[in-house]
Every structure is written in structure tokens, then in C-alpha cells.
Amino acid sequence: MELRGMRPAVGSQRKLYIETYGCQMNTGDSEIVLSIMQADGFVFTDEIAQADIIFVNTCSVRDNAEQRIWGRLNEFKRHKKQKPGLIVGVLGCMAERLKESLMEKQGLVDIVAGPDSYRSLPDLVRSASDGMRGINVQLSKEETYAEISPVRLDKNGVSAFIAIMRGCNNMCSYCVVPYTRGRERSRDPQTIYNEAKGLFERGYREVTLLGQNVNSYAWEPDGTGFAELLDMVAGIDPALRVRFATSHPKDLSDKVLQVMSARENICRSIHLPAQSGSSRMLEVMNRRYTREWYLGRIAAIKKYLPDCSVTTDLIAGFCTETEEDHLQTLSLMEQVGYDFAFMFKYSERPGTKASRSMADDVPEEVKTRRLIQIIELQNRLSLESNRRDVGRTFEVLVEGTSKRSPQQLFGRTSRNKVVVFDRGDHKPGDYLTVEITGCSGATLYGSVI
Numbered sequence: 001m002e003l004r005g006m007r008p009a010v011g012s013q014r015k016l017y018i019e020t021y022g023c024q025m026n027t028g029d030s031e032i033v034l035s036i037m038q039a040d041g042f043v044f045t046d047e048i049a050q051a052d053i054i055f056v057n058t059c060s061v062r063d064n065a066e067q068r069i070w071g072r073l074n075e076f077k078r079h080k081k082q083k084p085g086l087i088v089g090v091l092g093c094m095a096e097r098l099k100e101s102l103m104e105k106q107g108l109v110d111i112v113a114g115p116d117s118y119r120s121l122p123d124l125v126r127s128a129s130d131g132m133r134g135i136n137v138q139l140s141k142e143e144t145y146a147e148i149s150p151v152r153l154d155k156n157g158v159s160a161f162i163a164i165m166r167g168c169n170n171m172c173s174y175c176v177v178p179y180t181r182g183r184e185r186s187r188d189p190q191t192i193y194n195e196a197k198g199l200f201e202r203g204y205r206e207v208t209l210l211g212q213n214v215n216s217y218a219w220e221p222d223g224t225g226f227a228e229l230l231d232m233v234a235g236i237d238p239a240l241r242v243r244f245a246t247s248h249p250k251d252l253s254d255k256v257l258q259v260m261s262a263r264e265n266i267c268r269s270i271h272l273p274a275q276s277g278s279s280r281m282l283e284v285m286n287r288r289y290t291r292e293w294y295l296g297r298i299a300a301i302k303k304y305l306p307d308c309s310v311t312t313d314l315i316a317g318f319c320t321e322t323e324e325d326h327l328q329t330l331s332l333m334e335q336v337g338y339d340f341a342f343m344f345k346y347s348e349r350p351g352t353k354a355s356r357s358m359a360d361d362v363p364e365e366v367k368t369r370r371l372i373q374i375i376e377l378q379n380r381l382s383l384e385s386n387r388r389d390v391g392r393t394f395e396v397l398v399e400g401t402s403k404r405s406p407q408q409l410f411g412r413t414s415r416n417k418v419v420v421f422d423r424g425d426h427k428p429g430d431y432l433t434v435e436i437t438g439c440s441g442a443t444l445y446g447s448v449i
């Protein structure tokens with residue numbers, strides 16, 4: 001191969017292993033990191049024992065997320081002992097939140113890089129190799145990694161995440177994300193379109209457009225909003241499924257619902273985190289909507305998209321939550337009939353509005369009991385939702401082999417429910433018509449027709 005004139009491979013084939021925690025945003029970010037590192041001559045390995053560099057892309061959203069990562073960092077110490085020169089880098093939200101204090105524990109971490117500083121990672125690795133530990137936690141008002149083409153780590157080759165914006169301006173009082181991810185900024189729609197089109201041409205059949213609050217997507221140079229962006233991406237091909245997350249209830253517009261109803265390949269599934277069913281709690285949380293507003297948005301979804309699934313996030317035991325507030329959450333769940341929910345116990349995060357000015361005053365055992373009640377109710381609602389699908393027929397996009405048996409495949413319906421069925425001669429990326437013959441609370445079982 002002719003090497004003259006080519007840039008030397010600075011990473012010189014050193015092997016990089018990445019571990020990712022937290023939300024889908026982080027999954028997407030790890031793929032951007034890999035792209036940046038590969039362009040500099042580093043190569044990816046999925047075997048930690050082979051790694052010259054370990055990156056851990058972290059999450060700070062709840063204390064238990066951070067505790068788990070501390071545990072992992074301590075395990076990496078063993079690898080460092082066995083392999084002198086091994087570099088460990090902490091990326092993402094925990095890097096941003098804890099900054100220098102991560103560096104203070106000797107022999108644990110060589111690099112700390114916040115979510116907007118990934119372009120500097122190759123330099124940070126080079127310095128670390130020369131014995132200079134490095135940190136970059138500068139947040140940016142502009143960085144969107146717009147032109148970087150992520151290296152896909154998902155492996156199924158069918159569905160991919162595309163970040164359409166970064167940061168968050170909402171300042172929910174319990175939430176650390178605005179502090180770890182910085183100000184909200186939208187990515188150039190043309191680069192989003194090109195990325196989605198490129199994926200479709202490479203055989204991908206589903207993209208999920210990601211942002212902390214996708215409904216506030218706004219590309220100022222030409223006035224593209226989320227509804228227009230969704231329409232553009234869905235227009236690439238009817239065989240490309242389009243999903244998105246997360247919608248903030250205060251900003252979910254009728255216009256977006258209209259675009260969805262006009263384009264069948266935009267999936268009939270909306271993740272609309274309520275957090276609480278009590279208007280008083282929503283105020284304390286600074287969510288900027290009421291229970292009534294939220295139910296109004298649910299009614300609009302049902303009007304434009306009668307067969308749309310609705311999923312949510314709920315927090316149990318936030319500051320000042322009374323039994324009455326908690327019952328309101330349970331009644332909201334019943335009223336909406338969620339198909340699925342992520343449910344959490346409130347975890348105080350240093351630096352947030354709540355930690356500065358509110359007492360974390362719901363006793364631990366009360367939080368636990370309320371969370372259990374929420375989970376039990378959701379288990380019933382999920383099962384009821386799945387039972388309603390038995391006997392119906394859905395279009396399923398095949399994603400891969402079922403965890404239960406190599407003889408079975410799994411895929412998803414437009415409503416984002418997992419369906420398991422016999423393999424036959426089908427393969428990932430196929431669209432199949434499947435009749436649902438049975439279910440559990442989490443899975444539908446069906447046969448291909």
C-alpha cells in the first residue's frame with residue numbers, strides 16, 4: 001500500500017474497549033467516540049483483556065448509577081496492575097459532574113472527558129501515554145458532532161440511534177442532566193437526513209431520533225422544527241421505520257401528531273414521561289405542565305393515532321410527596337393505561353435545584369413502598385395491554401435471535417412491543433406479518449403468516 005503523503009496512524013493500532021452506561025444518548029455518544037478514535041488510528045476491541053485503553057461512558061442520573069460505575073473502576077484497577085501502561089478514561093455525565101475529584105483517587109483514572117470534549121480524546125490519550133493524566137470537561141454551546149459519522153456498535157445492523165440535539169434547557173428540579181450535558185442545541189437537519197439515508201442504504205430499517213426533549217428541536221438557519229425534521233427523515237423510504245425519544249409533555253405538538261398520522265412508517269409509539277400524576281408535585285418538579293395538560297396531550301394522541309402505544313417515566317417519593325400525591329400517580333397510570341414504564345425512586349443529585357433548596361423528606365421505606373405499588377400496577381397494565389394484542393396481527397421488523405432459543409427470532413411491532421416467533425428462514429431486517437398467539441407481561445409470542 002502506498003503510504004507516502006498519508007497521515008501517520010497516531011493511534012498506531014492500539015486497542016480501545018468502550019463500556020457504556022446510562023441512556024440511549026450515551027450509546028450514541030460511544031459510537032461517536034469510536035469514530036473519532038478510529039480516525040486517529042486506534043482500533044476497537046470488544047475484549048477487555050485485549051485493551052490498551054478502556055473508556056467507560058458514564059451516567060449520573062441516580063446515585064445507584066454512579067455507585068455501579070465506581071465499582072467498575074475499582075475492577076479496572078486489577079487490569080491496570082496486570083498491564084502497566086493501560087489507560088482508563090472516564091467519559092460522559094459522571095466525568096462532567098465529578099471533574100477533578102475523579103482524578104484524585106490515585107491509580108484509578110488517567111483521563112476525564114465530559115460530553116462535549118470527545119474531539120480531544122486522541123490528544124488526551126497521547127498525553128496519558130506520556131504519563132500526563134488529562135482532563136477536559138469544557139461544555140460547549142455549539143458542539144453537536146454534526147459531521148461525525150458514528151461507528152455502529154449495535155451489531156444487529158437493523159436499528160440505530162441518531163442524536164438530533166444535545167443538552168437540555170428544562171431544569172426539572174430533580175435532574176442533573178442540564179448540568180452534565182449543558183445547554184440545548186440542535187444539529188443541522190441535513191446531516192441528520194444524510195446519516196439516516198446512509199444507514200438505510202446500508203440495510204438498516206429503523207432509526208431512533210434522540211434528544212432530551214425532541215419537541216424543542218429547532219434549526220434556526222432555516223426554521224426546521226421537529227415536525228419538519230420527522231417528516232424529512234420519514235420521507236427517505238417507507239421501509240425505514242422512524243422512532244423518537246424523548247418527548248416532553250409540555251412541548252408535544254399537534255403538528256407532530258399530524259405528521260405521524262400521515263406517515264405510517266413513523267412508529268405508533270410515544271414515550272411521554274409524566275414523572276408524577278399530581279399537579280402539585282409537577283409544580284415542585286418544575287415540569288411546567290399540570291395533570292390536566294398531560295391528559296389533554298394523551299387525548300390528542302388518541303385522536304390522531306388511535307392505535308398508538310404510550311409509555312412513561314415515573315418518580316416515586318420526590319420531595320414533599322404525600323400519600324395523596326402518590327395516589328394521584330397511581331390513578332394517572334390507570335387512566336392512561338400505559339403500555340410500559342420506567343419507574344424510579346427519587347435519588348437526590350448534588351447541585352440540582354432540589355438538592356439546594358428542598359429537603360429529601362420522604363423516608364426511604366415510604367419511597368420503596370410507593371415504588372413497589374407503582375411497579376405492581378404497571379405490571380398489571382402491561383399484561384392487560386399485551387393480552388389485548390392476542391389474536392391480532394402486526395407487522396414485525398426482525399431484529400435478531402431470541403435470548404430464549406436459537407430456534408426463535410425476535411422483532412418489534414410499530415408500537416414497540418417485542419414479539420418472539422419461530423425462525424423459519426427469516427432474518428434480521430425482514431418485515432413479517434405475525435399473528436399474536438400468546439403473551440407474558442413483557443413479551444408477545446406469535447406465528448408468522
Ligand code: SAH
Nearest residue numbers: 061174175212246273313314344345346347
Ligand atoms: N429528558 C427526559 C429524561 C431524562 S432522564 C425527560 O425529560 O423525560 C430519564 C429519567 O430519569 C427521567 O425521566 C426521570 O424519570 C428519571 N430521573 C431523572 N432524575 C432523577 C432523580 N434525581 N431521581 C430519580 N429519577 C430521576
Ligand code: SF4
Nearest residue numbers: 168170171172175177
Ligand atoms: Fe432532566 Fe427535565 Fe431535561 Fe428531562 S427535561 S433531561 S428530566 S431536566
Ligand code: F3S
Nearest residue numbers: 022023059060061093
Ligand atoms: Fe445518564 Fe447523562 Fe443520560 S446522566 S441518563 S447518561 S444524559
